[in-house]
Amino acid sequence: MISFIVNGQNRQADVEPEKPLLWVLREDLDIVGPKFGCGVAACGACTVHVDGQPVRSCSIAVSDVAGKSVITIEGLGDRNPGDKGLHAVQRAWIENQVPQCGYCQPGFIMAAAALLKAKPKPSDRDIDEALGNICRCGTYSAIRRAVHRAAAILGGAP
Amino acid sequence: MKFSRRKAIIGGIVGGGFLGVGFWFARERDRVGSRALFAPKSGEAGLNGWVKISRDNTVVVAVPRAEMGQGVQTALAMLVAEEMEARWDQVRVEEPPEDGVYRNLDILIDGLPFSPEEAGTVVDTAHWFAGKLGGVLGVNATGGSTSVRDAWIPMRTAGAVARDLLLRAASRKASIPVADLIAVDGEVRQRSGARVATFGDLVDSIGDLAVRPPPPLKKPSEFKLIGTSPSRIDVPAKVMGTATFGIDVRLPGLLYAAVLNAPTFGGAANGFKLKNGGLPKGIEKIVIVPGGIAAIGASWWRANKLLEEEVEVQWQAGPEPKLDSASLWKRYEQLLENGDPALTRTSGRESASGKRQTLTATYRAPYLAHTPMEPMNCTARVVEQGAGKRSVDVWMPNQSSTLMRFAAAKAADVPQSDVTVHTTFLGGGFGRRAEVDLVRQAVGCALAMPGRPVQLLWSREQDIRHDTYRPMALARWRADFDVSGPAPALVGVAKRQVAQSPTDQFPARVIGLPAQGKPEGNAVENPPYAFPFYRLDAIVADGSVPVGFWRSVGHSHTAFFDESFVDELALALVKDPLAFRRELLAGKPRHLKVLDTVAKEAGWGTPLPVGSGRGLALRASFGSIVAQVAEVAVADGKTFRVTRVTCAIDCGPVVNPAIVRAQMESGIIYGLSAALYGEITLADGAVEQGNFPDYDAVRLAEAPTMAVHLVDSGASAIGGVGEPGTPPIAPAVANAIFAATGKRLRSLPLRLG
Ligand code: FES
């Protein structure tokens, strides 16, 4: 039995310790926001936060997050119980109408939120480096705009 | 029996055997649909097959097409809302039941072996008949950039019919003559402006009112919503992580299935052995499915690991178990030399006099995989109903619910009426999700686990190794110049082109139609230029490598061949690539306007830093004309970066400009990924690539700056936007590399040094 915190709640999973976090979330905890895209840490669709750091959940064993706090797209905006507010990144994403098929977007949004926490005013270069995910629909220019917009929102812009 | 009739019909179309049938079929009016068709629930009233209203003042629009990111839910709902005068924030969309009203006619019409500039009775009749055929087959499909083109008249008509019904209902309810009523912003008002009722207030007042023939549709100058970019319907759920893709379907008692497909194309599993004896905990069964083997259990991850590491499969090899890319290219080279063309087309006249010089250039394009971001999956459940009857449910991100239903019914051996297909959001489609291989395997697994839903998912490796690929293609262009005068003059051009034909393979694969031996239509569309003489010989290669519809289909390679060669011609004639194209497009004002727009916006002819270059390409496809200018910066003569892409499109009337722009950027990035990295190669009958590390895609750091310009030429025919952005990018980049380095790259992917 492995215990960890997911989106603020204590969860247990009775699974093989080497089972990747992504599949524990999707199959055992019914949290399907993190997506499967490659399984080899190459695409970023499965990105979640583990203790605040962006992690490709397809490539980390669930035993490695025992006792840690995991945030998925489902828990990103919901920082306080009862608060259904969107995270600034999600707001910026809607304003800029970023998604096309949408499948890669939870991964990008999680990566962007982690970047902005570490670097509140990222340069284009910072964004390129932190968001090495794949979007086959090619939403990249909208993503770049939205990250800058989210930085502005977090910096106090209306 | 059905098949032989269908065959006869298709043969008839191709042979032009239905001449003179006439245009009596009022096909658009036939597509409004009855009030009951869209299955109104309690609290809702159906207005026709495309729209219902509910007491909470929601307008529900039927969207029978798959949302794969192209914004189809938004664009189609806008057509209805415009004519109905609904408020955008009251509009919702829903998938309607299967019915002929929702068939996609344009996708069939596009499949006909004619190029767009061909006209006349034969072509018109074939188009008319394909429409009829669409009705007969009831094909619901999403692809070919056809959704808005197909829906443009029927869905606006449905909106107008709904408005007419609401006005009459309000008139009856409030005893006000209908002539004094108008619909505005989701309400019925008197002409004086006084509100009579919201749409929702009228749910119970429609009663027995019948649908009347449609009132006249709005003129474009009267559009309020069409031509604007309201917020997309699908965006909030996709940003909150709540959108349900195929892989996210969760049902009580759900099992997961992983698959290993036979390594060589056309192979199968004959049997298997577990390396460690029995089935491990959590795995229910291993079953042989069409083309491979599946492990079913409580965890996909565990089932996949079992297949990859703990099972020995006895594979039956496919027909070409030794196939490799080098020998395949040799085969294509021989076909290029002396293969019999399946199609020959000429225009203009060959002139005989003068001293000649010849230029030839041979181009290559590899097989490509689709790699939609959501790996291939399908969930199926078979419930035994007793007395030998079964019902089948399929949850699937798919591009044709009609074909999925057909294939599921075959696989479960039930009538189609006992199959229900639930289409989820698609995590990308790009043509791959029109195929039925996944549904066959998923139903196979579901039959082995009666009553239990089984979610079958392929790993990324299975996706890349068992795709239906963009065909590899080989082309040789030849140009003849008259060099007797002071400057060389172009006398004529000719191209021989070799490729497999997806339109031949697809119907064979999906519904068992025999191959027609015809090249895929997009691959053989003529370039728009007025060459003094033009000849095309298209040779269809056969072979066991499965080929399918890949975003923009044959345009994806043919545009590279054609637009690269046009640049080579310009060079040979010592002309600027833009000026040369303009000369050959005289008399084509739409093409010229697109070209001039892109040239101006890209700053064509203005200086660039040393080591940089600009390249131009133009391609008309799916009813739209697109031109792009790519800028590349070359470092150390070996590596290059595409820094900026300027794009102009004329797609006729624009429903939603933001979606058109997004689709252009999307098409550019998709085409750029292929131009820079895309190459599927074969060894020992199998694909050598397996995941993104060896089949990469453009990422943020490599994404160029893009600007998209919408060109309004006043054309009234609506064009597609999902695919036309892809074809020009590869030749634009190749032409830019030439401008920067003087090196002509004639093979895709583009590699310098
Ligand atoms: S699925 Fe984890 S990085 Fe691709």
Ligand code: FES
């Ligand atoms: S929006 Fe489709 S993969 Fe990114």
